Amino acid sequence: MTAITSSLRDITFEQQLAQRQRRGKILEIAALIAILLGIAMLLTLLVDVVIDGLPWLRPQLFTEFPSRFPEKSGLRSAIQGSIWLMVFTSIMVIPIGVGAGIYLEEFAPRNRLTEFIEINIANLAGVPSIIYGLLGLGLFVRGLGLGRSLIAGALTMTLLVLPIIIVTTREAIRAVPRSIRLAALALGASQWETARDHVLVYSMPAILTGVILAMSRAIGETAPLITIGALTYIAFDLRGPLDIFTVLPIQIFNWVSLPQKGFHDLAAAGIIVLLVLLLSMNALAIWLRNRLFIRW
Amino acid sequence: MSRVRFVLFLVVAFSLVLAACAPAATPTPERVVETVTVVETQIVEKVVETIITPTPGPVEGTILVDGSSTVAPITVAVAEEFQKQYPEVRVPVGISGTGGGFKKFCAGETDISNASRPIKESEVELCKKNGVEYIELPVAFDGLAVMVNPANEFVSCLTVEELKKIWEPAAEGKITRWNQVRPDFPNQPLNLYGPGVDSGTYDYFTQAIVGKEGESRGDFLPSEDDNVLVQGIAGDVNALGFFGLAYYEENKDKLKLVAIDAGDGNCVLPSAETVLNGTYQPLSRPLFIYVNRQRVDQKDEISAFISFYLQKAGELVSDVGYIPLSPEIYQLAQQRYDKRITGSVFEGVGSTVGVSLADLLAKEGQ
Numbered sequence: 001m002t003a004i005t006s007s008l009r010d011i012t013f014e015q016q017l018a019q020r021q022r023r024g025k026i027l028e029i030a031a032l033i034a035i036l037l038g039i040a041m042l043l044t045l046l047v048d049v050v051i052d053g054l055p056w057l058r059p060q061l062f063t064e065f066p067s068r069f070p071e072k073s074g075l076r077s078a079i080q081g082s083i084w085l086m087v088f089t090s091i092m093v094i095p096i097g098v099g100a101g102i103y104l105e106e107f108a109p110r111n112r113l114t115e116f117i118e119i120n121i122a123n124l125a126g127v128p129s130i131i132y133g134l135l136g137l138g139l140f141v142r143g144l145g146l147g148r149s150l151i152a153g154a155l156t157m158t159l160l161v162l163p164i165i166i167v168t169t170r171e172a173i174r175a176v177p178r179s180i181r182l183a184a185l186a187l188g189a190s191q192w193e194t195a196r197d198h199v200l201v202y203s204m205p206a207i208l209t210g211v212i213l214a215m216s217r218a219i220g221e222t223a224p225l226i227t228i229g230a231l232t233y234i235a236f237d238l239r240g241p242l243d244i245f246t247v248l249p250i251q252i253f254n255w256v257s258l259p260q261k262g263f264h265d266l267a268a269a270g271i272i273v274l275l276v277l278l279l280s281m282n283a284l285a286i287w288l289r290n291r292l293f294i295r296w
Numbered sequence: 297m298s299r300v301r302f303v304l305f306l307v308v309a310f311s312l313v314l315a316a317c318a319p320a321a322t323p324t325p326e327r328v329v330e331t332v333t334v335v336e337t338q339i340v341e342k343v344v345e346t347i348i349t350p351t352p353g354p355v356e357g358t359i360l361v362d363g364s365s366t367v368a369p370i371t372v373a374v375a376e377e378f379q380k381q382y383p384e385v386r387v388p389v390g391i392s393g394t395g396g397g398f399k400k401f402c403a404g405e406t407d408i409s410n411a412s413r414p415i416k417e418s419e420v421e422l423c424k425k426n427g428v429e430y431i432e433l434p435v436a437f438d439g440l441a442v443m444v445n446p447a448n449e450f451v452s453c454l455t456v457e458e459l460k461k462i463w464e465p466a467a468e469g470k471i472t473r474w475n476q477v478r479p480d481f482p483n484q485p486l487n488l489y490g491p492g493v494d495s496g497t498y499d500y501f502t503q504a505i506v507g508k509e510g511e512s513r514g515d516f517l518p519s520e521d522d523n524v525l526v527q528g529i530a531g532d533v534n535a536l537g538f539f540g541l542a543y544y545e546e547n548k549d550k551l552k553l554v555a556i557d558a559g560d561g562n563c564v565l566p567s568a569e570t571v572l573n574g575t576y577q578p579l580s581r582p583l584f585i586y587v588n589r590q591r592v593d594q595k596d597e598i599s600a601f602i603s604f605y606l607q608k609a610g611e612l613v614s615d616v617g618y619i620p621l622s623p624e625i626y627q628l629a630q631q632r633y634d635k636r637i638t639g640s641v642f643e644g645v646g647s648t649v650g651v652s653l654a655d656l657l658a659k660e661g662q
Contacts, residue, residue: 068369226392229390233390235379254391257521259545261546
């Protein structure tokens with residue numbers, strides 16, 4: 001009797017095992033297809049862009065202004081605009097974002113108010129960028145009378161990436177072991193000294209990674225800048241933060257929408273430039289993280 | 297130690313960024329030659345200007361232009377040439393559509409507005425409310441092309457009536473097969489493609505075909521990017537769509553042009569010739585720029601730009617794929633500008649259908 005039941009159990013177990021393993025195999029293949037699909041799609045896009053854009057990737061692309069002739073067109077004004085936008089945005093967003101993160105993590109009392117603020121920051125990180133564009137249009141362009149200037153664009157971008165930087169800063173700080181804070185405090189360091197000399201130093205690589213990733217998001221944004229009135233055709237050098245401007249994605253967008261094939265290839269070259277810029281920013285983030293990483 | 301390194305790194309990175317931003321203009325022999333001819337032409341123009349008008353101030357400053365994406369390539373071409381001749385004047389051009397452009401223009405945010413249709417009643421009101429007066433100048437003609445897939449053998453000509461039957465609001469969800477348009481067409485699905493509802497092109501097409509600006513069926517595939525429409529029609533055997541002639545000219549091999557019968561039994565294909573002589577109706581339209589009247593007095597560079605625009609438009613317009621007006625119209629427009637005649641010859645009705653060169657001439661001549 002026992003022998004029968006045990007062998008019966010074995011049979012069902014083995015059957016089930018084979019079935020479970022089959023199911024596992026199917027899921028594995030499905031997952032593999034999913035990743036292959038993603039990679040294939042990315043590769044197709046990259047290869048397509050590189051084939052179209054590579055012949056146009058020449059010095060004039062960086063030294064010339066846009067023109068009605070594709071062969072005379074370049075990204076000079078757009079590259080200037082993008083770089084300066086990054087510089088001004090980071091000058092404004094890094095102190096505010098990192099400062100807010102430090103306050104919320106290290107100093108703020110845990111109460112309803114801070115909870116409310118935290119929820120809102122998390123929600124703000126998910127607001128579509130066009131909304132920030134409208135906010136920037138109302139607040140900076142018209143409200144503060146900054147016009148369609150680079151600084152209005154940088155302020156809008158600051159608002160856009162601020163929540164991201166606050167959230168990553170807080171996560172970075174939270175990863176610092178509590179024992180380090182306690183050790184510093186036990187040796188008589190004030191709360192601020194602890195934060196400055198220990199917590200911040202240890203969390204810096206992760207904070208920087210977050211900042212650079214947030215910046216690479218800002219450099220690829222188009223919608224909010226179009227909303228605040230960044231221009232499409234600019235054929236002169238940028239004169240300062242109050243000057244009108246254009247950026248790489250807007251120039252690319254404009255070239256793609258023109259009827260002539262030459263401009264479409266030129267747009268592909270512009271995409272390569274933007275892609276290289278983005279990838280090098282991400283590489284910088286990884287390098288910084290590895291270089292500054294401190295073991296405790 | 298690592299912090300010191302990090303600060304150093306930041307300093308280096310920042311100075312690299314600064315170095316990258318410094319203008320790297322070195323004069324090439326070409327540029328020198330250009331400057332010489334520019335100086336010559338400038339002298340000639342100065343002389344001409346002093347004869348015609350009282351001496352203007354030094355020509356420098358920024359002229360803000362925004363508006364229609366259809367007109368933008370023309371203004372960009374003019375701005376490009378103008379800035380070669382007047383390096384001290386900066387002419388940035390934005391693209392926010394005819395309607396979006398007028399919103400900024402009537403708020404006094406721009407000096408010149410590109411428009412692919414005449415100003416509308418609501419925009420006239422807005423301008424009036426803000427005390428913005430404007431001078432309307434025609435700069436080119438454009439034809440709207442109606443297109444099908446090249447594999448489509450049965451459509452070569454459509455009447456305006458048939459187009460109306462296809463596009464009017466009542467057709468939504470009802471006219472979905474080709475044989476509903478004309479009984480001898482095959483029983484195949486009819487897929488529609490058109491520009492987005494914010495564009496002046498859509499406004500004009502609905503006015504010309506449906507009879508009411510901005511009213512059409514909603515179940516067509518809209519795109520703000522005409523190249524997407526080209527792709528759509530090129531890849532769909534049952535497609536019908538419309539957009540500016542310039543986009544057809546660049547994609548002749550992928551599309552088939554449909555001739556339009558305005559009701560008199562003559563099927564006319566759009567071309568530079570038929571658009572200009574007024575036989576391609578009702579889908580030919582004039583394109584405009586609107587100049588802020590008050591800014592003209594404040595900024596001398598605007599007058600220099602407008603004169604340059606109207607002089608050079610003849611050649612530059614065809615460069616970018618549109619159809620230039622006759623020299624007489626450019627002259628009349630210049631006169632209109634010189635006399636600072638404000639307001640629209642179309643009296644704020646928006647898209648006006650069936651304006652031929654002759655009509656425009658008569659209207660401008662008033």
